[in-house]
Amino acid sequence: SNFERTFALLNVGNWEYFVRNDGVQAQQPNGLAGGIFPKNTDVVVYQSGLIYGGFVVDIRDTAAVRLRVGGSTYGTGLQPGRILVPGTATALPVYGSPDEKNQWRIRRDWQQLQIGDSILIREAALQNPTNNETQIITDAMQQEIIDQYQLDWETWPVEWGAPFIDHNQNGVYDVGTDEPGIARADQVIWQVVNDAAAFDLYLSPPIGLEIQETFWTYNSEHFPFDQLIFMRYQLINKSGLRIDSMFVGQWCDSDIGKFVDDLAGCDRELSLAYGYNGNSYDVDFQKLGLPAPAAGFQVLQGPVVAANAGSDVNRNGIDDISERAVYNFQQTSPGFINLPMTSFAGLFNTSDVPCFCYDQTLQYYNSLNGYMHSRIVLPQYIFLGPSNGMPTKFPLDGDPIARTGDIDGFLFPPSDRRWMVNTGAFTLMPGDTQEVIFSAVGGIIDADENMSRFSVQQLKRNARVGQYFARNLFQNPFQPGPPPDVRVSEQSSKIVLEWGTNQDVLTQIESAEAAGFYFEGYNVYQLPSPATPKSRAKRILTFDKANLL
Template identity: 35%
Template sequence: MLKALAAITITLSAFIPVLAQKRVPDLQTQSKITNRIPERSTLININKLSMWIRADGMSGRNPHTFGGGVIFPHGTTNVVFQDGIVWAGLVKDGKTPELRAGGQRHIVGTVEGRIISKGVAEDPNDPDVRIWRIRRDWNTADLRQDAAELNNISIEEVTKSQIAEVREQYERDWNEWPWQKGAPFYDNNNGIMDPGEEPGLFDADQVVWLVANDLSEGHTFEPFGSPPIGIEFQATLWAYKGPPPLDHAIFKHYRVIYKGTATTPDTAHIDSMYIGQWSDPDVGSYSDDFVGVDTLLSLGYGYNASEIDDAYSRFDLPPPAAGYVLFASPTTDLPTRQTMTSFGYSTPHPLFHGCLGYECALEFWNLFRGFMPRSDPKNPEPWRTPSGDITKFPLSGDPVAGTGDIDGIVLSPGDRRMLMSSGPFTMALGDTQNVLIALVAAHGGSHLTSVSMLKFHTRAVFSVFENDLRPPNPPAPPELAISKLDRTLVLNWGNDATAVAETEPSPQDSYEFEGYNVYQLPSQEAPLEQAKKIATFDRVNEVTTIMRTVFHRESGRLLQRPLRIGRNTGVQRFLVVTHDHLRDRPLANGTPYYFAVTAYNHNPDNPIIPSLETPLDIHKAVPEWPKPGVRQGHAVGDTLKVEPLAGAGFIFPIVIDPSQISGDRYRIRIRRVGQDQLMWDLFNETAGEFLLRDQTNFSGNNDYPLIGGLLVKVVGEPPVREFFFGADAPSFDPQTAQRDVRQQVNVYPNPYVGVNRLETSRFRPFVTFTHLPQKTKIQIFNLAGQLVRTLEKDNDSQFLKWDLTNDHNWLVASGIYLARIEMPELDEVKVLKVVIVNRQLY
């Protein structure tokens, strides 16, 4: 039997006829209808779209308000009122009628639970019959928006207990993932979810899964007047947080399995079967919509008929557009490729009279086959363009240009339904039909530029499909370490050779590592928009500025914009920072600075997503004076002496981080491999181990590993083959340490007069004790000799803050205080006077 593929990617706006004009709760009052998480429903909402789905397959309907349940963007209004998967075919099981239909439209024809055997389904009331939702970062993610939308409240109203409830739901579903029922997981190809394997698919950031069936005659009869077929229906929905514009899409995979009713014979099959995506797209207000289809993109979509929509105007936004795209599946269990075979639409307009009972099955049958929704299957009425041509794809013109067969020529703006169909195919008992869909939305500067932007986003969605349904990923993040020196910071992301290899691998998925960006930021929580790029180290190749195709919302035009700017500087994995690039002045000891290093890649064949950059991982670093008694053996930038002298001009051991120098002695050995290949090795003579082997860089650039605080360059081919060098490690002298603390231990600012330039809030005053050794105890007394506060530290930092509070966490009064600083490892005690003049807070 033919196992056909119906793969549909949807952009929010095409579906079938409905009984009557919908009644939607008033937008002003619907947000307060219910305020608790519905038991049978959940959300897929990790990106720009938010979509409700219920355990029985009801999709896109808000269970709180009973209004539209696909919201775009978050916190605004709906682009879809409801959608679903529908099917119809000639069922050859000895029963009548042969023509039967099923699925979900406004009335849902499926019930939660899988089919255990022919005619036997799971009990919908069983606790294990439900809907599941997971995300990999459930334990650390900020779930405030999730809790707000699930409870139908604002983010400001969310409580800690509501957040905890959502987190517990994620944990439970993660641990109880129903892989035995068919839920997807990352498998080692043995078909069993072994310990260590995780639920999910395609690197998705959020996944929803359910299983339902059509065995309840009461449920199938109401929407279609049709008896059950014996269909099990599995739905997997997933979404990505980014990159744009993938954060404007929700992917759906539907698996339809013919398992049969209690009386279905083993020889039963379904002839001329069709599967389709039905939708009732309401872009804001339901009374002013149009729909259309783009056959080149396999896209059915909904959009607003005018520039202003009453619902979106309340948010001061133009109306968006949304739609569905038809894919061919790349996975092995979807072996054939079928494109969209027809598109149809309907409306409550008298031209489309609606249907009741079995008449609906007949009308769907005609729609599936590319005809108008009429109830006479023997004499179907074809769709015609305004010029009179017969078509299976009505409304396939260009609404942006105003050309061709477009909505509004025959019908005035209003409520619409649409259906994207795939078929016919044949299913034997036990066969499976797969439907792959992407729901996409876009917001342009007007109702028509939203359509253009929707098609732009659809092309990006196709790029994911062409990459085996896996989104492009940035390189592995660099592992940054920062050494803190006197008015100097050394940023180093090349120490870990394994991490470097993960960041700079051979090309994967058409994306190749291209370079590093170094940023300075104003705070630990600052976004990328506030970062200042202070360096880029990119590969020397033909790639410099990476351009991205972007959609200009106001004009609706595609423009080229720079995304990454490189200058072929060569790859480097360290940076010595002595300047504050945000304030344009030298670094100051005791002042916190914030840096991040990212890696980015490049794909010249993807103009929409040509490059991805790792997220910011912000590190705080505070330059400091040398620790008491410590003297560095070398300065940053020193070049060490090489033996024999024949190495001069060929071997350059350069000091990058004096604090990391061990004092060991090293040997470089240069050897020739074969006729033309020259290699060199670095051996630690003191430790008796190789640090580097088979190195081939003789260029003299900075693309050398950083070893023990040294950048060892080998340039050209020297006349001899072995060289030796060593470096002086930092030294420590106890007597010097005692002298240092007597002279240098201090407190800043002193006096404190209501302000400290390092404070981030006037409600968090502090002073800082400086030049401290590792272990320090500070007792603060008032002039009456009363102990006010005790501070202690035992770490590498030479700084310790006092927040001007006493041991009871009360702000101390203005006055003079004595700080007794005890440094037991140096057998030293120092007493400082500290003057505090508090500001008037209220």
């Protein structure tokens, strides 16, 4: 499609993650991998995107293909823009122009940005790739980033559905009182896309879906939230037709540094799928003096469906009929639930070679259902453990740290890995909206030892925080505790900081626990002057517990 492709970068947390205005994720403007964790290091995600599929009851054209799949993998069936006029039983929807601006990015502290800031220099380099060995980053490049933040803040499209923080809680966006954004995030990307280009992906006709996508993240002051990127997809059925047996998934080609030695797995309890390095170290991360991280995607809030008495579909130990689902950060009436991860699909490097043909519509829909990536319905199987050979929708859900259960790397050696984390099924009626929230999660151990698999342990700890955050309706569950009682002694050539005398405060700090996170240590920061904002602090020392976390 002939429209300008724009790239917005999430980079205030510990990720650098590109979002393209046609739904493609984790791809840089130069086509290189664009999911980097920790930021300023190396790649963990080569490419990613939302994928969906369902059966369309097309009363306008009874001969039309019913099963349709769209979204973004190596290609995309999405294009920028809204659907201006919904379809009806007799008329097709009217799609907006893909040339109209559809992508906005904001950060709450944009007014504090200054030319010369390392984050601006780094982003300017990524947004203006060059083949020259020496790249020149100009003041104009950095100023353009600041100016775009200001413009997007001032033109935030609330009237199109972009979220805002309603400080006076009157349900209306009041300029000067309310502010753009979501969940008090430090950085937000919002964009609207539609499926007009669906045929370009896997030869599925367009359905008539408008998808409003919100990505948000937090800075390092909000650890461990800075280890996650939150992704909300609002799927609006503007087709005029019913969509049955619909599933959504987050597809990922995870490349943990060098792409040739990776493995994959899932954790059903956490609704998490992830990739990790298959060796004790990764060559690319080793060059940086780092162990290999792990990276995954997690279903935090699945689609809303009616509950059935006597069921526990979301696996929380409570009868579903007495539950309440969450939609738009608010609870529904009783009798509804949010679906969890309903399957994990491992797509090994020979099973999903792009053909951009209708065969892949069949293959991806089967993968969304938790079956093999095949044109026909074939179950996935447990590879290892006492249930070896049994069919499953959650393969590779063992423990790669303890090397127990069904884990990757035995039947197939480490290599390139692609996979999907899925949720469904649900029905999407004409005019209805479903909301699904995923997160991208990173994990890395703070150790010199070559123990890359332990990054999976940290990944799961971070994923548990995301899950806890979602269950608290995205209100921060981590209440700040007391600050250390620091005593300062100035000496001729040094300053001594001491905070061990006040045992009461020390006990409160070091015994704190939230969402499975416990006290791990202290960071010491330095500021150039008392007037400098905390966001510009430089960490100079860490006192850390010796537990590889």
